[in-house]
Amino acid sequence: MSSGNSHFSNVDDSPLEGLVGTSAAMSSVYQMTRLSAASNSSVLLLGETGTGKELIAAALHRLSDRASGPFVRVNCGALTESLLDSELFGHVKGSFTDAVRDRTGRFEAAHGGTIFLDEVNSTSSTLQVKLLRVLQEREFERVGDTRTIQVDVRVIAASNCDLNLEVSEGRFREDLFWRLNVLPIALPPLRRREGDIEPLVRFFLDVYGTANGKEIKKIDPDALKALNEYQWPGNVRELQNYIERAVVLAQSDQLEPSLLPVAVMGDAAEAQVAVFRPTDDQSLIREFVYNRLSKAEKDADNLYNEIVEPVEKELLMQVLQSCNHTQTKAANKLGINRNTLYKKLTEFGLAKSKNDDSDAE
Ligand SMILES: Nc1ncnc2c1ncn2[C@@H]1O[C@H](COP(=O)(O)OP(=O)(O)OP(=O)(O)O)[C@@H](O)[C@H]1O
Ligand SMILES: [Mg+2]
Structure with missing residues (x-):
């Protein structure tokens, strides 16, 4: 019954349904749970x-x-x-x-x-x-x-x-x-569960692989090493979150270091990013939105604005700059009404004043 990992030698210490990990620390938890139930x-x-x-x-x-x-x-x-x-x-x-x-x-x-x-x-x-x-x-x-x-x-x-x-x-x-x-x-805490990281990573690769129609069977050795050394302040939820993100962004059948956050990979990831950074626009957008969503509060109620606004703001700033801050030109280029542009600039705190551009020319 028991693998001998834990306190009660005669109580089943195998993982409970839905839980992954056979470390000694978790084996005791499974036993305590069975005994207490x-x-x-x-x-x-x-x-x-x-x-x-x-x-x-x-x-x-x-x-x-x-x-x-x-x-x-x-x-x-x-x-x-x-x-x-x-x-x-x-x-x-x-x-x-x-x-x-x-x-x-x-x-x-x-x-x-x-x-x-x-x-x-x-x-x-x-x-x-x-x-x-x-x-x-x-x-x-x-x-x-x-x-x-x-x-x-x-x-x-x-x-x-x-x-x-x-x-x-x-x-x-x-x-x-x-x-x-x-x-x-x-x-x-996850950092005390010796040997549990890899099975948890494989478990979530499988879960999110299935959900995203991808099959990621291999784990890069450097990635695994970093995952094992990381301190995991957010424990299993944090690991789950990183693997979900990695699966969404993955373009091969391997969990690459570049798919993991800098928090986990440290300098290794930064060095890799240059090589593996997604190059097509959609991947960049996906990553941007993904990052924003993972930082959002649990009970957020304004995600649309929170995520779309910074993009809008950046677009307006760049187009305005390319038009020497002439709002009429910028509005034409953007294909929006000049008043709409002015309203948006005010909203974003970018408007100086309506007359402050050289539209009078
Ligand atoms: N051993 C495990 N195996 C697989 N998934 C796990 C394991 N432990 C936790 N999880 C998953 O991690 C996430 C967090 O777990 P859970 O919500 O039970 O944590 P919690 O201790 O209640 O956290 P909080 O204190 O923040 O409420 C859940 O998605 C859960 O399914
Ligand atoms: Mg909870």
Whole structure:
């Protein structure tokens, strides 16, 4: 059953479904997950961003006898205190201005299943008290209600910051910490998972290769060396992101150093870029858009302008310059109305004044 890599010699330590990597550090995680799944005790998932906490939470549910019940995830870091309160516990009509009807909370929705409290460290002290009660008594009231609701829910919580530190600095209740920390599972950072980089790279080459209709079977030895030496602050998510990008840009059946970011390749990549830089326009545009998209905020809502505007701005500047800043000429060349051009220049902060060009000639 066990490869002997880890703590419990009689427990299966093979990778859980959907997870890649057989390092000793991960083998222990697989064992802890299998051992914890059957229980109703709280699990606390700890680990840097991108280490796979959400995957483990889902596996805990899938392997439990609650698997046929609901799995409900709540990102405690994404909502304000009062929204999170009614998200978790529900509310009754009229309990606050926007409460136009009764609402079932996520704890009720998770009845008979599992609730995953992601970024639990972001909860306010008031909510921490409420959570403590649910954990101890399995009961709560909806916001604005006096009726007590009982639920049968298994709680999994995750934190990507050091909860011990949060407790010692008074930002997280110690009693809640101990209630959550019955079964701690620590996800190791990727840089500590010896031997896992290459299988992860191959896994994502395969995933994104299939998605993009490409087959990339080979990995350049220098690229592999750099990937193995890199520190991976964003862990598996960061690696996944770089491989997706590399696959999109790849023009051969090999993962070349030039396809990896300078952060990973260091000087080696910069030297290679000159040789491998994509030369056709579409590749350059694809790379530009790709870079912009990967830098964008998760909840971005203005991507069109953010990505198209810098291109527009650059175009206007270059054409204006070629026309000695004569707006009429530039507008003709661009094939747009002069007023449109002026409006755009103003918008981009490039306009001096309408009369400030030599159109009067
Ligand atoms: N061992 C692994 N094998 C394959 N994919 C993985 C592995 N670990 C993580 N991933 C993938 O990496 C990404 C990040 O994982 P996940 O969302 O579970 O991380 P997280 O610890 O919850 O991060 P955060 O703290 O930022 O929420 C996901 O796309 C996930 O599928
Ligand atoms: Mg997560």
